[in-house]
Amino acid sequence: MASLNFPKYLKKFEKEVILKGVECGTLGNPILVSCRSVPFDTSRFARGMGEYLPYDVPMVIDYYGYYKKSRGFKKLIAEYDSKEEQLKLMSVPVVHFASLKMEEIAMLTDNVYLISKFVEFKQKVLEKRGFRG
Numbered sequence: 001m002a003s004l005n006f007p008k009y010l011k012k013f014e015k016e017v018i019l020k021g022v023e024c025g026t027l028g029n030p031i032l033v034s035c036r037s038v039p040f041d042t043s044r045f046a047r048g049m050g051e052y053l054p055y056d057v058p059m060v061i062d063y064y065g066y067y068k069k070s071r072g073f074k075k076l077i078a079e080y081d082s083k084e085e086q087l088k089l090m091s092v093p094v095v096h097f098a099s100l101k102m103e104e105i106a107m108l109t110d111n112v113y114l115i116s117k118f119v120e121f122k123q124k125v126l127e128k129r130g131f132r133g
Contacts, residue, residue: 009114012113029093031092033069041067045066052068052070076092
């Protein structure tokens, strides 16, 4: 079986599993998320995971403390900012990567590559975060 191409897998995983799961209501519980940037947003880990999700659906993925926000989330913030309101928190669906299970992945996609490489991908994310390796 082919080895994991991390950037390619990440992009495919976020689109075919996370986005699909949020859109159909299977993934993501609405919680209050800070609208402001935090220092961790510019860390090496954050840069490796990507600056934002290129989707118009307002959502966030929690990668072990790094909240990767969607373009839709940022648009909502911009709408409030343009009204000169001081927005600190916003309720959006948040997918906690750490709690994703193989069964959920298999339920959301029939892509064998995404399913078979999920455990390896999760290990790589943990390594990049500094929890393993």
